Amino acid sequence: MxxxxxxxxxxxxxxxxxxxxxxxxxxxxxxxxxxxxxxxxxxxxxxxxxxxxxxxxxxxxxxxxxxxxxxxVKVSPRQVADARFVREAVEVAVARHCCLSASQSALEALDHLIAGQEEAAAANDHAGFLALDEKFHKGLAEAIGCSEAWRVIETGKAQMDRVRYLSLPEASPMSLLIDQHREILAAIRAGDADAAAAAVRVHLREILLALPRLAKAFPELFEDEELPGHAADLQPVLRMEA
Known part of the structure:
Protein backbone atom coordinates (compact mmCIF):
# COMPACT_ATOMS: atom_id res chain seq x y z
CA MET A 1 0.00 0.00 0.00
CA VAL A 73 -1.64 7.55 -23.27
CA LYS A 74 1.42 7.44 -25.49
CA VAL A 75 3.71 10.45 -25.65
CA SER A 76 2.35 12.92 -28.20
CA PRO A 77 5.13 14.72 -30.12
CA ARG A 78 2.60 17.42 -31.07
CA GLN A 79 1.64 18.05 -27.46
CA VAL A 80 5.30 18.09 -26.44
CA ALA A 81 6.07 20.66 -29.14
CA ASP A 82 3.05 22.80 -28.23
CA ALA A 83 3.98 22.82 -24.53
CA ARG A 84 7.58 23.67 -25.40
CA PHE A 85 6.42 26.57 -27.61
CA VAL A 86 4.39 28.09 -24.78
CA ARG A 87 7.13 27.46 -22.26
CA GLU A 88 9.74 29.19 -24.40
CA ALA A 89 7.57 32.30 -24.76
CA VAL A 90 7.06 32.51 -21.00
CA GLU A 91 10.61 31.69 -19.92
CA VAL A 92 12.25 34.05 -22.40
CA ALA A 93 10.18 36.87 -20.89
CA VAL A 94 11.08 35.69 -17.38
CA ALA A 95 14.80 35.61 -18.19
CA ARG A 96 14.68 39.11 -19.64
CA HIS A 97 13.02 40.45 -16.50
CA CYS A 98 15.54 38.60 -14.32
CA CYS A 99 18.24 40.75 -15.90
CA LEU A 100 16.43 43.81 -14.57
CA SER A 101 15.13 42.78 -11.19
CA ALA A 102 16.56 39.51 -9.85
CA SER A 103 18.23 40.01 -6.46
CA GLN A 104 21.72 38.81 -5.59
CA SER A 105 20.27 36.31 -3.11
CA ALA A 106 17.98 34.88 -5.81
CA LEU A 107 20.93 34.46 -8.18
CA GLU A 108 22.97 32.77 -5.45
CA ALA A 109 20.08 30.37 -4.83
CA LEU A 110 20.02 29.50 -8.54
CA ASP A 111 23.77 28.94 -8.48
CA HIS A 112 23.33 26.59 -5.53
CA LEU A 113 20.74 24.60 -7.47
CA ILE A 114 23.14 24.18 -10.38
CA ALA A 115 25.79 22.93 -7.95
CA GLY A 116 23.25 20.42 -6.70
CA GLN A 117 22.64 19.29 -10.27
CA GLU A 118 26.35 18.68 -10.69
CA GLU A 119 26.29 16.43 -7.62
CA ALA A 120 23.21 14.59 -8.93
CA ALA A 121 24.88 14.10 -12.32
CA ALA A 122 28.03 12.73 -10.67
CA ALA A 123 25.86 10.24 -8.78
CA ASN A 124 23.88 9.43 -11.95
CA ASP A 125 20.75 10.42 -10.04
CA HIS A 126 18.28 11.19 -12.82
CA ALA A 127 15.30 11.79 -10.54
CA GLY A 128 17.29 14.12 -8.29
CA PHE A 129 18.68 15.95 -11.30
CA LEU A 130 15.23 16.60 -12.74
CA ALA A 131 13.86 17.70 -9.36
CA LEU A 132 16.61 20.33 -9.18
CA ASP A 133 15.95 21.28 -12.80
CA GLU A 134 12.34 22.02 -11.82
CA LYS A 135 13.53 24.16 -8.91
CA PHE A 136 15.91 26.10 -11.16
CA HIS A 137 13.24 27.07 -13.67
CA LYS A 138 10.71 27.76 -10.93
CA GLY A 139 13.37 29.86 -9.20
CA LEU A 140 13.73 32.07 -12.28
CA ALA A 141 10.03 32.94 -12.12
CA GLU A 142 10.17 33.50 -8.37
CA ALA A 143 13.21 35.75 -8.80
CA ILE A 144 11.00 38.31 -10.55
CA GLY A 145 8.07 37.79 -8.18
CA CYS A 146 5.94 36.01 -10.77
CA SER A 147 5.19 32.52 -9.50
CA GLU A 148 2.15 32.54 -11.81
CA ALA A 149 4.55 32.20 -14.75
CA TRP A 150 5.73 28.89 -13.37
CA ARG A 151 2.15 27.77 -12.66
CA VAL A 152 1.29 28.33 -16.33
CA ILE A 153 4.33 26.31 -17.40
CA GLU A 154 3.73 23.51 -14.90
CA THR A 155 0.11 23.07 -15.92
CA GLY A 156 0.97 22.14 -19.50
CA LYS A 157 4.33 20.40 -19.36
CA ALA A 158 3.45 16.83 -18.37
CA GLN A 159 4.20 15.42 -21.83
CA MET A 160 7.46 17.38 -21.93
CA ASP A 161 8.46 15.84 -18.62
CA ARG A 162 8.05 12.32 -20.01
CA VAL A 163 10.45 13.13 -22.85
CA ARG A 164 12.86 14.88 -20.49
CA TYR A 165 12.99 11.82 -18.25
CA LEU A 166 13.70 9.53 -21.22
CA SER A 167 16.22 11.93 -22.73
CA LEU A 168 18.74 12.03 -19.88
CA PRO A 169 20.35 8.64 -20.46
CA GLU A 170 19.55 8.52 -24.18
CA ALA A 171 19.78 11.93 -25.84
CA SER A 172 20.56 14.90 -23.56
CA PRO A 173 23.63 14.49 -21.33
CA MET A 174 23.21 16.02 -17.89
CA SER A 175 26.52 17.86 -18.29
CA LEU A 176 25.13 19.66 -21.36
CA LEU A 177 22.00 20.76 -19.51
CA ILE A 178 24.09 21.99 -16.59
CA ASP A 179 26.25 24.05 -18.95
CA GLN A 180 23.10 25.55 -20.47
CA HIS A 181 21.81 26.51 -17.03
CA ARG A 182 25.14 28.17 -16.28
CA GLU A 183 24.94 30.14 -19.54
CA ILE A 184 21.45 31.38 -18.64
CA LEU A 185 22.59 32.42 -15.17
CA ALA A 186 25.78 34.08 -16.46
CA ALA A 187 23.79 36.20 -18.92
CA ILE A 188 21.38 37.24 -16.17
CA ARG A 189 24.26 38.17 -13.85
CA ALA A 190 25.73 40.28 -16.66
CA GLY A 191 22.38 42.01 -17.19
CA ASP A 192 22.43 40.96 -20.85
CA ALA A 193 18.75 40.37 -21.66
CA ASP A 194 19.39 39.35 -25.28
CA ALA A 195 21.99 36.78 -24.25
CA ALA A 196 19.72 35.45 -21.49
CA ALA A 197 16.83 35.08 -23.95
CA ALA A 198 19.07 33.32 -26.48
CA ALA A 199 20.40 30.94 -23.81
CA VAL A 200 16.86 30.03 -22.74
CA ARG A 201 15.86 29.35 -26.35
CA VAL A 202 18.84 27.04 -26.89
CA HIS A 203 18.09 25.22 -23.65
CA LEU A 204 14.38 24.71 -24.28
CA ARG A 205 14.89 23.69 -27.90
CA GLU A 206 17.13 20.82 -26.79
CA ILE A 207 14.02 18.68 -26.45
CA LEU A 208 13.30 19.07 -30.18
CA LEU A 209 16.64 17.43 -30.91
CA ALA A 210 15.95 14.62 -28.46
CA LEU A 211 12.37 13.98 -29.56
CA PRO A 212 12.94 12.28 -32.96
CA ARG A 213 15.80 10.20 -31.57
CA LEU A 214 13.67 8.95 -28.70
CA ALA A 215 10.64 8.28 -30.89
CA LYS A 216 12.85 6.12 -33.11
CA ALA A 217 14.42 4.32 -30.15
CA PHE A 218 11.11 3.73 -28.33
CA PRO A 219 8.36 3.62 -30.98
CA GLU A 220 6.04 1.78 -28.60
CA LEU A 221 6.00 4.82 -26.28
CA PHE A 222 5.20 7.51 -28.87
CA GLU A 223 2.25 8.44 -31.05
CA ASP A 224 3.11 8.28 -34.76
CA GLU A 225 2.53 11.92 -35.65
CA GLU A 226 4.41 14.80 -37.22
CA LEU A 227 5.52 17.89 -35.36
CA PRO A 228 3.42 21.05 -35.78
CA GLY A 229 4.72 23.80 -38.04
CA HIS A 230 6.12 25.97 -35.25
CA ALA A 231 8.41 23.08 -34.25
CA ALA A 232 9.10 21.63 -37.70
CA ASP A 233 10.29 25.04 -38.88
CA LEU A 234 13.08 24.89 -36.29
CA GLN A 235 14.41 21.51 -37.41
CA PRO A 236 16.83 22.81 -40.11
CA VAL A 237 18.27 25.32 -37.64
CA LEU A 238 18.62 22.68 -34.94
CA ARG A 239 20.33 20.27 -37.32
CA MET A 240 22.93 22.91 -38.20
CA GLU A 241 23.53 23.71 -34.53
CA ALA A 242 23.73 20.07 -33.43
Whole structure:
Protein backbone atom coordinates (compact mmCIF):
# COMPACT_ATOMS: atom_id res chain seq x y z
CA MET A 1 0.00 0.00 0.00
CA UNK A 2 1.34 3.44 -0.93
CA UNK A 3 1.55 5.93 1.92
CA UNK A 4 -0.86 8.85 2.11
CA UNK A 5 -0.48 11.82 4.44
CA UNK A 6 -3.80 11.78 6.24
CA UNK A 7 -3.39 15.44 7.21
CA UNK A 8 -3.49 16.56 3.58
CA UNK A 9 -6.04 16.32 0.79
CA UNK A 10 -5.98 12.78 -0.56
CA UNK A 11 -6.85 13.23 -4.26
CA UNK A 12 -3.94 15.62 -5.02
CA UNK A 13 -1.51 13.19 -3.40
CA UNK A 14 -2.80 10.32 -5.52
CA UNK A 15 -2.63 12.51 -8.63
CA UNK A 16 0.97 13.54 -7.89
CA UNK A 17 2.07 9.94 -7.30
CA UNK A 18 0.38 8.65 -10.46
CA UNK A 19 1.65 11.60 -12.53
CA UNK A 20 5.20 10.83 -11.41
CA UNK A 21 4.75 7.15 -12.21
CA UNK A 22 3.54 8.02 -15.72
CA UNK A 23 6.33 10.54 -16.32
CA UNK A 24 9.03 8.07 -15.26
CA UNK A 25 7.42 5.29 -17.31
CA UNK A 26 6.76 3.18 -14.22
CA UNK A 27 3.25 3.27 -15.67
CA UNK A 28 3.74 2.73 -19.39
CA UNK A 29 1.60 3.82 -22.37
CA UNK A 30 -1.31 1.49 -22.86
CA UNK A 31 -1.34 0.37 -19.24
CA UNK A 32 -4.85 0.32 -17.75
CA UNK A 33 -5.78 2.29 -14.64
CA UNK A 34 -8.58 1.05 -12.43
CA UNK A 35 -10.16 3.36 -9.87
CA UNK A 36 -10.79 0.33 -7.67
CA UNK A 37 -7.14 -0.77 -7.82
CA UNK A 38 -5.87 2.79 -7.30
CA UNK A 39 -8.06 3.16 -4.21
CA UNK A 40 -6.81 -0.16 -2.86
CA UNK A 41 -3.17 0.78 -3.53
CA UNK A 42 -3.50 4.00 -1.56
CA UNK A 43 -5.88 2.66 1.07
CA UNK A 44 -8.63 5.16 0.24
CA UNK A 45 -12.19 5.20 -1.01
CA UNK A 46 -12.86 5.35 -4.75
CA UNK A 47 -13.89 9.03 -4.70
CA UNK A 48 -10.36 10.52 -4.34
CA UNK A 49 -9.09 7.92 -6.81
CA UNK A 50 -11.73 9.08 -9.30
CA UNK A 51 -10.79 12.74 -8.74
CA UNK A 52 -7.13 11.94 -9.36
CA UNK A 53 -7.95 10.15 -12.61
CA UNK A 54 -10.00 13.14 -13.78
CA UNK A 55 -6.98 15.40 -13.17
CA UNK A 56 -4.77 12.98 -15.11
CA UNK A 57 -7.21 13.17 -18.02
CA UNK A 58 -7.09 16.98 -17.86
CA UNK A 59 -3.27 16.81 -17.86
CA UNK A 60 -3.39 14.72 -21.04
CA UNK A 61 -1.73 11.70 -19.44
CA UNK A 62 -4.61 9.22 -19.49
CA UNK A 63 -7.60 8.62 -21.72
CA UNK A 64 -11.00 7.20 -20.83
CA UNK A 65 -12.36 4.89 -23.52
CA UNK A 66 -16.10 4.21 -23.14
CA UNK A 67 -16.89 0.58 -22.37
CA UNK A 68 -13.17 -0.23 -22.40
CA UNK A 69 -11.57 1.53 -19.45
CA UNK A 70 -8.93 4.12 -18.61
CA UNK A 71 -5.45 3.88 -20.12
CA UNK A 72 -2.12 5.72 -19.97
CA VAL A 73 -1.64 7.55 -23.27
CA LYS A 74 1.42 7.44 -25.49
CA VAL A 75 3.71 10.45 -25.65
CA SER A 76 2.35 12.92 -28.20
CA PRO A 77 5.13 14.72 -30.12
CA ARG A 78 2.60 17.42 -31.07
CA GLN A 79 1.64 18.05 -27.46
CA VAL A 80 5.30 18.09 -26.44
CA ALA A 81 6.07 20.66 -29.14
CA ASP A 82 3.05 22.80 -28.23
CA ALA A 83 3.98 22.82 -24.53
CA ARG A 84 7.58 23.67 -25.40
CA PHE A 85 6.42 26.57 -27.61
CA VAL A 86 4.39 28.09 -24.78
CA ARG A 87 7.13 27.46 -22.26
CA GLU A 88 9.74 29.19 -24.40
CA ALA A 89 7.57 32.30 -24.76
CA VAL A 90 7.06 32.51 -21.00
CA GLU A 91 10.61 31.69 -19.92
CA VAL A 92 12.25 34.05 -22.40
CA ALA A 93 10.18 36.87 -20.89
CA VAL A 94 11.08 35.69 -17.38
CA ALA A 95 14.80 35.61 -18.19
CA ARG A 96 14.68 39.11 -19.64
CA HIS A 97 13.02 40.45 -16.50
CA CYS A 98 15.54 38.60 -14.32
CA CYS A 99 18.24 40.75 -15.90
CA LEU A 100 16.43 43.81 -14.57
CA SER A 101 15.13 42.78 -11.19
CA ALA A 102 16.56 39.51 -9.85
CA SER A 103 18.23 40.01 -6.46
CA GLN A 104 21.72 38.81 -5.59
CA SER A 105 20.27 36.31 -3.11
CA ALA A 106 17.98 34.88 -5.81
CA LEU A 107 20.93 34.46 -8.18
CA GLU A 108 22.97 32.77 -5.45
CA ALA A 109 20.08 30.37 -4.83
CA LEU A 110 20.02 29.50 -8.54
CA ASP A 111 23.77 28.94 -8.48
CA HIS A 112 23.33 26.59 -5.53
CA LEU A 113 20.74 24.60 -7.47
CA ILE A 114 23.14 24.18 -10.38
CA ALA A 115 25.79 22.93 -7.95
CA GLY A 116 23.25 20.42 -6.70
CA GLN A 117 22.64 19.29 -10.27
CA GLU A 118 26.35 18.68 -10.69
CA GLU A 119 26.29 16.43 -7.62
CA ALA A 120 23.21 14.59 -8.93
CA ALA A 121 24.88 14.10 -12.32
CA ALA A 122 28.03 12.73 -10.67
CA ALA A 123 25.86 10.24 -8.78
CA ASN A 124 23.88 9.43 -11.95
CA ASP A 125 20.75 10.42 -10.04
CA HIS A 126 18.28 11.19 -12.82
CA ALA A 127 15.30 11.79 -10.54
CA GLY A 128 17.29 14.12 -8.29
CA PHE A 129 18.68 15.95 -11.30
CA LEU A 130 15.23 16.60 -12.74
CA ALA A 131 13.86 17.70 -9.36
CA LEU A 132 16.61 20.33 -9.18
CA ASP A 133 15.95 21.28 -12.80
CA GLU A 134 12.34 22.02 -11.82
CA LYS A 135 13.53 24.16 -8.91
CA PHE A 136 15.91 26.10 -11.16
CA HIS A 137 13.24 27.07 -13.67
CA LYS A 138 10.71 27.76 -10.93
CA GLY A 139 13.37 29.86 -9.20
CA LEU A 140 13.73 32.07 -12.28
CA ALA A 141 10.03 32.94 -12.12
CA GLU A 142 10.17 33.50 -8.37
CA ALA A 143 13.21 35.75 -8.80
CA ILE A 144 11.00 38.31 -10.55
CA GLY A 145 8.07 37.79 -8.18
CA CYS A 146 5.94 36.01 -10.77
CA SER A 147 5.19 32.52 -9.50
CA GLU A 148 2.15 32.54 -11.81
CA ALA A 149 4.55 32.20 -14.75
CA TRP A 150 5.73 28.89 -13.37
CA ARG A 151 2.15 27.77 -12.66
CA VAL A 152 1.29 28.33 -16.33
CA ILE A 153 4.33 26.31 -17.40
CA GLU A 154 3.73 23.51 -14.90
CA THR A 155 0.11 23.07 -15.92
CA GLY A 156 0.97 22.14 -19.50
CA LYS A 157 4.33 20.40 -19.36
CA ALA A 158 3.45 16.83 -18.37
CA GLN A 159 4.20 15.42 -21.83
CA MET A 160 7.46 17.38 -21.93
CA ASP A 161 8.46 15.84 -18.62
CA ARG A 162 8.05 12.32 -20.01
CA VAL A 163 10.45 13.13 -22.85
CA ARG A 164 12.86 14.88 -20.49
CA TYR A 165 12.99 11.82 -18.25
CA LEU A 166 13.70 9.53 -21.22
CA SER A 167 16.22 11.93 -22.73
CA LEU A 168 18.74 12.03 -19.88
CA PRO A 169 20.35 8.64 -20.46
CA GLU A 170 19.55 8.52 -24.18
CA ALA A 171 19.78 11.93 -25.84
CA SER A 172 20.56 14.90 -23.56
CA PRO A 173 23.63 14.49 -21.33
CA MET A 174 23.21 16.02 -17.89
CA SER A 175 26.52 17.86 -18.29
CA LEU A 176 25.13 19.66 -21.36
CA LEU A 177 22.00 20.76 -19.51
CA ILE A 178 24.09 21.99 -16.59
CA ASP A 179 26.25 24.05 -18.95
CA GLN A 180 23.10 25.55 -20.47
CA HIS A 181 21.81 26.51 -17.03
CA ARG A 182 25.14 28.17 -16.28
CA GLU A 183 24.94 30.14 -19.54
CA ILE A 184 21.45 31.38 -18.64
CA LEU A 185 22.59 32.42 -15.17
CA ALA A 186 25.78 34.08 -16.46
CA ALA A 187 23.79 36.20 -18.92
CA ILE A 188 21.38 37.24 -16.17
CA ARG A 189 24.26 38.17 -13.85
CA ALA A 190 25.73 40.28 -16.66
CA GLY A 191 22.38 42.01 -17.19
CA ASP A 192 22.43 40.96 -20.85
CA ALA A 193 18.75 40.37 -21.66
CA ASP A 194 19.39 39.35 -25.28
CA ALA A 195 21.99 36.78 -24.25
CA ALA A 196 19.72 35.45 -21.49
CA ALA A 197 16.83 35.08 -23.95
CA ALA A 198 19.07 33.32 -26.48
CA ALA A 199 20.40 30.94 -23.81
CA VAL A 200 16.86 30.03 -22.74
CA ARG A 201 15.86 29.35 -26.35
CA VAL A 202 18.84 27.04 -26.89
CA HIS A 203 18.09 25.22 -23.65
CA LEU A 204 14.38 24.71 -24.28
CA ARG A 205 14.89 23.69 -27.90
CA GLU A 206 17.13 20.82 -26.79
CA ILE A 207 14.02 18.68 -26.45
CA LEU A 208 13.30 19.07 -30.18
CA LEU A 209 16.64 17.43 -30.91
CA ALA A 210 15.95 14.62 -28.46
CA LEU A 211 12.37 13.98 -29.56
CA PRO A 212 12.94 12.28 -32.96
CA ARG A 213 15.80 10.20 -31.57
CA LEU A 214 13.67 8.95 -28.70
CA ALA A 215 10.64 8.28 -30.89
CA LYS A 216 12.85 6.12 -33.11
CA ALA A 217 14.42 4.32 -30.15
CA PHE A 218 11.11 3.73 -28.33
CA PRO A 219 8.36 3.62 -30.98
CA GLU A 220 6.04 1.78 -28.60
CA LEU A 221 6.00 4.82 -26.28
CA PHE A 222 5.20 7.51 -28.87
CA GLU A 223 2.25 8.44 -31.05
CA ASP A 224 3.11 8.28 -34.76
CA GLU A 225 2.53 11.92 -35.65
CA GLU A 226 4.41 14.80 -37.22
CA LEU A 227 5.52 17.89 -35.36
CA PRO A 228 3.42 21.05 -35.78
CA GLY A 229 4.72 23.80 -38.04
CA HIS A 230 6.12 25.97 -35.25
CA ALA A 231 8.41 23.08 -34.25
CA ALA A 232 9.10 21.63 -37.70
CA ASP A 233 10.29 25.04 -38.88
CA LEU A 234 13.08 24.89 -36.29
CA GLN A 235 14.41 21.51 -37.41
CA PRO A 236 16.83 22.81 -40.11
CA VAL A 237 18.27 25.32 -37.64
CA LEU A 238 18.62 22.68 -34.94
CA ARG A 239 20.33 20.27 -37.32
CA MET A 240 22.93 22.91 -38.20
CA GLU A 241 23.53 23.71 -34.53
CA ALA A 242 23.73 20.07 -33.43
Missing amino acids: LKIDEKGAVAPQIFTALRQAIITMALKPGQPLSEKEIAASFGTSRQPAREAVIKLVEAGLVRVLPQRGTYV
